Amino acid sequence: MTDTTARRNSIWDLANPTRFLGIAGPLIPWLAGATALAFATGLWLALLAPEDYQQGRSVLIMFVHVPSAWLSMFCYSVMTLSALGTLVWRHPLADVSVRAAMPIGAAFTLLALVTGSLWGKPMWGTWWVWDARLTSVLVLFIIYLGLMALARAIEDPVTSARSIAVVTLVGFINIPIIKFSVDWWNTLHQPASVSRFGRPAMDAAFLYPLFAMAIAFTLLFLTLHLMNMRNEILRRRIRSMRMNAAREAGGA
């Protein structure tokens, strides 16, 4: 066995579901603690932020809207990488990861849409416009719901994993569309003010609470994702135990 093969095998062993449960168990409480601490810091900094000269106190909505929107895309990117893991390496944890991330992504995309609407009404004078950014995020939400429905619709685990992986990969086309929609089309939604070349177009008084909240939301996603992956592994164990019991009962 070559060194490379041995190294690859050890990585695969680490990603074994049983070993994953052994690592995730002790890690989850620490991640949950870090998430709570990050939220406390983020909310404290948000409360200290001054009024914006244009938005007034409604700028506070941005501290939940922007991290939700960021997570809606980050979560889908994690799902896409995991989908590649299913199709290329056929790794069992890859499909577990995709399924575990779906409801979290859907929830944060919904939050991005709702909080955006709550900010849009006082600032733009409307709850909703069919501009490219808003519409592409709505499409992302529908993709999440479609994937969740697909995950429940196919009984066979192998066919289900492959179908979900293929649809996830196809759906990824929407992520650059969301990101660059504000540059490619004339939208009511403002262009990027944080993730852009050069300095962010935002004062540090708003940038720090925004970063703190983005870290808190990301830690929350990592915690929930690990917890959901653990649930999914247990669900599979229960399924295989029930099948074994039925097989043995049938053979007896």
Added chain:
Amino acid sequence: MMLGQYAGYIICAYAISAAVIIGLIAWTNLAYGARRRELAELERQGVQRRSRGQADG
């Protein structure tokens, strides 16, 4: 802290965010509890994770 004329929108945005996040955490925890109970019940009944003859992993 004064939220000004947009107080209703701000409170709504934070309340909905809190409800969704707390709901997600609760749903995940409840599902974990349910799976653990189900597994314990199957183990109590003597159901094996692997068919007889397969190595345990």
